[in-house]
Amino acid sequence: MGLVSNGLDRATQKAFTRPIPKSAGAQMRYLVRQLKGTRSVAELLGVSQRTVERYVKDQIRRPRPDLAQRLADAVRTRWQPRVREQARSQAATSTGLIIDTRARFGFTAAPGSTDDARIRHLTLALPPAFAARLFDAQQAGASEQQLREITAEGLGEAYFRDGGRRAHGLEVEFTDVEQLDFDL
Template sequence: MAVQFMSPGRQRTAEQRLFTALEKTADQVRAGLTATARRTLPARLATPHAQVAYLHRRAGGSTRQVADQLGVHPETVRRYLKGLRKHPPADFAARLEAAVRSLYRPRPRISQAQVDQAMCARGLRANVRGTFGFSSTGVGTSDDPRERWLNEDLSRETSRTLVDAWHAGDGTRALQLVSDGVAQSYFRFDPGMEAGMSHLSYIDFEA
């Protein structure tokens, strides 16, 4: 059952709602990816030697300052800098990593491709308020398509195609994908059944 809106103006409004919801979700996903990247130390700071050396550089080469920061003797810092010690005790390793994290301020560049992949990894969950109707050879046709609040999971494939339609600016295609995806999930199609959305008054997504 194709999406059939009452007027071109109403369809444009629905497209705008849909695209705004996708933009909002993309922004949320990007923020999450950025936060994760900022919490993750890069491989170049993975070893105690590299971490002590990083603190040493940030301290302007002051061994004493690093030692005070970590609560150890300056000679301990020197031994890590020279690679003479490689396996710190657990408490020192924790203080060392915490000290590095307190100074490390990466500026990760999250690409749109990474955002799209994360949005579609499990399939988008669509939270929709819209008018849905159905017809079926088994149970007949709904007498009066009605407004429903639906919270349904779109497949990964549908989510990926929806994101592609969004990037292409194809609002009609995007609405059809949402209509079909939500209807199929909600009505649990039987053979010969068709269902679709004829109006969209609210939508948001969860990735």
């Protein structure tokens, strides 16, 4: 996963109404229910089926740090799918996304303008149309580069072209991303 995809996932996780289970046993039990068996959970996490069974029965309580991270990530990606989908659809239809980024922005414009790329820190609202495009592309399995291009188009429209009021035909380049956060 890349920077944009992870940022979109973090934004939808902020919409959760309940925290994910804390203990390793509770997280394992949740995964076993979701994946309908200990074998599939074991394959997902890269451990033996017996290890999963021990966590489910609370015979093992503290996983290794790498397993604890994989376990928490697996639970987080499956946690509250309806709440996550509702947050996505609301952002795609009415509220849009808030983007906070520090990156190098360059652009191509009419001759005579200064188009030198420079680092900018921007915090602004992307319109719902771009939120919908980002979420749809992420669901379709778009590459990180494609997600960055959609983000660049959205930033170009919202910031540089000001919703079509200025800088017509301006193409924005979004590179050297230092920081990128989304919020719903």
